[in-house]
Amino acid sequence: MAVWLLASFKPAHDPGDARSSRSSFVSPVFRELPLGDIQPQGWLLHQLQIMRDGTTSHLDEVYNRMSEDNGWLGGAGDGGEETPYWLDGAVPLAYMLRDASLIKKVKQYIDWTLDHQRPSGYFGPYTNWEMRTGKKVDVANSVYGDDWWPRMVMLKVLQQYYLATHDKRVVPFMTRYFHYQLNALGKTPLSFCSEWASSRGSDNVMMVQWLYGITSDTSLLSLAAVIEKQAYPWGRWFGDDRWIIHTTNYRNTDTLMNRHAVNVAMGLKAPAISYQRTGDKQELFNLKKGYYNLMMVHGLPMGSFSGDEDLNGNDPSQGSELCSIVESMFSLEKIIELTGDASYADPLERLAFNALPPQTSDDYNHKQYFQVANQVQISKGVFDFSLPFERQMCNVLGMRSGYTCCLANMHQGWTKFASHLWYSTATGGLAALTYSPSTLTARLGRDSVPVTIQEVTDYPFSSDISFRLKMDSAVVFPLQLRVPAWCNEATVLLNGKPLQTGKAGSLLTLYRAWQPGDELLLQLPMEIQTSIWGRNSRTVERGPLVYALKLNEKWKKGHDKREGDYYSVYPANDWNYGLLEDAVEKPGEEMRVESGAPVNAAFVWNLDHAPLQIKVPARTIPGWKAVNGVSEQPVNDRTGVYRGKVSNKTEDVTLVPYGCTKVRVVAFPVVAAAKR
Incomplete structure (x- = not known):
């Protein structure tokens, strides 16, 4: 098994009675930087430019479900997950590339959403009941609202938009919606329309707790607890070996949703999100145990787990859904942020540099619904998938092949990977936990001095990563660098002279007064x-x-x-x-x-x-x-x-x-x- 997996979990450790220990809200160990402060460079920039020229910028023009009378613009068309899915990747792309045309496009959907919130706090496309009666959804008639799930995705879009713009409308908008949700969930629980919302409720909790970190509104913690109670208990399942055993034996529709690969990918972050609110370290143990079991039983060499659409074992002939890959990446990014456990960066890089690239065409206009590890042909057929489709289109490269959820959702993979190359730290410093060519601008030190760090590298193809610092005066701050589990010993040079070494899986902290023109060289020998x-x-x-x-x-x-x-x-x-x-x-x-x-x-x-x-x-x-x-x-x-x-x-x-x-x-x- 891959070294990152073996190094990431030590089954002998058990937190004992941590389950009974409860503490207050735990602030994230690492924090997202404002969207746009990280500017991709080199090969990664070109990847994003390809997406800008392809469907990531133009999906709403070429995909009729979005282009025709879109519900997220006030029409009677798509009011489900696909438009928010697309925006969840298009928004970070627009602001990282500072592309005025794409910013203008995505802002139409954001502005309509923010400007058409109901007095009750409910938001989103007009429901059939609203269009028929002329009334507005409120708590008393919340059963006439639509599925909670698409709104969860749109909240992620609005959060990223806020990180880019600090638009003053976003925080009160979310506050009103969450107050509505707290009052409505007793009458219309997460599952009132479908199991998608209850299986993916952690995405909702994540946004509630993000807002709590801004407003300190304690009703938000109450809401988070209610949502978690109505949602799938991923943390409990991950900590119980019976869940992973059941995923290997049951193939009926009764247990589909708890072995559906995309649900599992989203659920990975659930224990970390619960830990953020409760401080219960049992959640972190359950997460590590569950991820270890998942990859041992269903893991594939490129870093994904099988899911075609069900979890389907570790035979190299099984498929992986594109949605599960990009959602796994996002879950790992959030796990790292919330817990500070940089070991999850190893599987994140493995997914980004191996599983993600081959499942789309060079121009980013076509995708495979399912890729196969040992893939000796891409063609129509049923293959060995748990969901073979009578149309036999799950394996081919097409814009609308398979289900179109992946056509809309695939755009978040590269964009969010790029926006999470760097984090800020609680100690006023920076952490580079995954590596790719980029430029970061941040205000650091006691006097908030503007600092630009240029990360120059051909990584993952090269073992050397250079960090070039530009500022007007010396600045004191800590800089953290991750040593991957596959690297036996890393070396850091400062201006050509040895500074520090680090063992596999360690997190180096370099705390010093940085001088204008300093250059760090991180060497990660590859064998x-x-x-x-x-x-x-x-x-x-x-x-x-x-x-x-x-x-x-x-x-x-x-x-x-x-x-x-x-x-x-x-x-x-x-x-x-x-x-x-x-x-x-x-x-x-x-x-x-x-x-x-x-x-x-x-x-x-x-x-x-x-x-x-x-x-x-x-x-x-x-x-x-x-x-x-x-x-x-x-x-x-x-x-x-x-x-x-x-x-x-x-x-x-x-x-x-x-x-x-x-x-x-x-x-x-x-x-x-x-x-x-």
């Missing part, structure tokens, strides 16, 4: 490693990147009457390789890293731009063939070696970063060396 995954398969890793077999791609365009244009992708060369046992056991000796395309401002996550490759000795397994598009994993014996027929020819195969692939093998069987 080739192998890890064990489902069906005793092996994966090659280096640093935060997972490597997959490079397969030349044959793209084919198709058209579905209901879901529109889509693309299938097929391999142009053999994929049925097993890695040599010696190479797996001694990767540093038997594998070699080679440079590929340079990482520059035009970088795209595809084969042509793959910056690195690893050469590995391998042999083909003739009997390993795809059946209905699925490459079922050959079974290794307990020693980890495949005992069936293997080619006598040993050859070096090329592995590239998983995120640069569309078709691939990433979880390999292990074969013995050819007899001489």
